[in-house]
Amino acid sequence: MGDAGGTVTVLVPAVLAQHTGDRRELTVQVPGTTTVAELLDVLARDYPIFGRRVRNEAGAIRRYVNCYLDGEDIRGLDGTGTRVQAGQQLLLIQSVAGG
Incomplete structure (x- = not known):
């Protein structure tokens, strides 16, 4: 872990926001x-x-569930081991099946 702290913004899809108190960010x-x-x-x-x-x-x-760190799919990086720094944005997108 680094020495300078800060925040990371996590963007939550509407379908999952019901589990975060209706918070999308x-x-x-x-x-x-x-x-x-x-x-x-x-x-x-x-x-x-x-x-x-x-x-x-x-x-x-x-x-x-797709996960993007500053626009890059973490599957193409180090997956869940991908390093995240303060100031970055994590976007979660949940696929919705339908027919």
């Missing part, structure tokens, strides 16, 4: 740098149902 205090997994751990602690909708029992992001 969450601000998470971070100690400089952290990982996507650690950031999601904080959110899961504060919003347990949200946490279960985003990650499976093993802690992996569910296949129907």
